[in-house]
Amino acid sequence: MIIILLGPPGSGKGTSSSVICKKHNLFPLSTGDVLRERIKQPDEFGKHIAKLMSNGELISDEIINQLVKEIVESDKMKSEYDGILFDGYPRTVQQAEFLEKLLADNNQKVNHILLFNIADDAIVKRIVSRRVDRKTGNVYNLISNPPPENTDLELYQRADDKEEVILHRLEVYKKQTEPLIDFYRKNGVVGEVDATLPVEKMIVTANKILAE
Numbered sequence: 587m588i589i590i591l592l593g594p595p596g597s598g599k600g601t602s603s604s605v606i607c608k609k610h611n612l613f614p615l616s617t618g619d620v621l622r623e624r625i626k627q628p629d630e631f632g633k634h635i636a637k638l639m640s641n642g643e644l645i646s647d648e649i650i651n652q653l654v655k656e657i658v659e660s661d662k663m664k665s666e667y668d669g670i671l672f673d674g675y676p677r678t679v680q681q682a683e684f685l686e687k688l689l690a691d692n693n694q695k696v697n698h699i700l701l702f703n704i705a706d707d708a709i710v711k712r713i714v715s716r717r718v719d720r721k722t723g724n725v726y727n728l729i730s731n732p733p734p735e736n737t738d739l740e741l742y743q744r745a746d747d748k749e750e751v752i753l754h755r756l757e758v759y760k761k762q763t764e765p766l767i768d769f770y771r772k773n774g775v776v777g778e779v780d781a782t783l784p785v786e787k788m789i790v791t792a793n794k795i796l797a798e
């Protein structure tokens with residue numbers, strides 16, 4: 587099964603991804619996570635990506651598409667998982683067209699799109715309170731999902747989670763990624779999730795859509 591999570595930054599895609607992937611034995615492919623891992627190498631390429639990310643700009647389609655192709659066609663993917671859940675990819679029409687062809691070449695197709703709906707002001711509020719644990723990668727929210735006390739977490743705020751960068755990421759989302767909603771509506775695979783609901787309720791809606 588191939589699932590795509592579509593929606594603005596901070597709409598709960600990452601949180602929902604881990605629950606859905608466990609239930610359906612899917613590989614969680616978050617291009618943001620792959621890039622964050624890559625920038626730990628401080629070579630020229632790593633620095634180039636890190637700069638774009640911290641400014642809330644997209645990485646080029648060529649780089650992202652190549653990276654996704656390598657993962658989709660890896661042996662591990664084919665032998666260990668029953669599909670892939672894409673989180674943060676595709677983000678442009680060019681990426682979506684590339685993905686259609688890549689999946690077709692591998693005898694697969696997109697089965698479900700989950701579209702996470704939430705208003706801009708709610709997103710900004712959510713993201714400025716987001717913190718990540720450096721050691722585990724676990725994501726917390728100081729207001730809605732506070733980290734446990736008295737543990738040796740190393741919490742940090744992502745460089746692109748500062749308010750001015752979030753506003754730019756939202757602009758980029760509207761311009762480059764929102765057109766994908768129509769692109770996929772034509773295929774009739776888009777199910778909508780109210781991303782203002784608590785996580786458990788969001789997951790219930792998502793599971794209903796996936797069972798259709």
Ligand code: ADP
Nearest residue numbers: 595596617618639642643644645650674675677
């Ligand atoms: P969020 O969903 O919170 O915006 P992500 O972790 O998905 O965050 O992405 C963080 C950053 O990584 C993006 O702002 C962009 O710079 C880069 N990135 C991630 N996925 C893509 C993609 N598919 N195409 C281009 N850039 C990407």
